[in-house]
Amino acid sequence: MKQKNSDLSFEEALLQLERSAEALKGEEASLEDALKHYEEGMQHYQHCVTLLAEAKKKIEIFDKNKQELKEFQNSTRS
Numbered sequence: 001m002k003q004k005n006s007d008l009s010f011e012e013a014l015l016q017l018e019r020s021a022e023a024l025k026g027e028e029a030s031l032e033d034a035l036k037h038y039e040e041g042m043q044h045y046q047h048c049v050t051l052l053a054e055a056k057k058k059i060e061i062f063d064k065n066k067q068e069l070k071e072f073q074n075s076t077r078s
Contacts, residue, residue, distance in 0.1 A: 005043050008047060013044045013051070016040070
């Protein structure tokens with residue numbers, strides 16, 4: 001059974017994107033197959049972009065909290 005794109009980890013989606021790209025490079029692909037691989041590849045690409053954006057937000061929040069904690073610790077030492 002094929003996994004839904006939203007259930008894929010970043011690594012799994014990236015692997016699927018690479019497979020779609022490889023399939024597009026094949027000379028034996030029909031136009032219909034090429035379009036199918038392109039659409040699937042774009043879905044995996046979007047999923048990767050979404051996961052990276054979510055990770056970036058988490059890192060930014062962590063960095064902000066870390067900086068606020070550092071500032072708080074410095075202010076309580078005075």
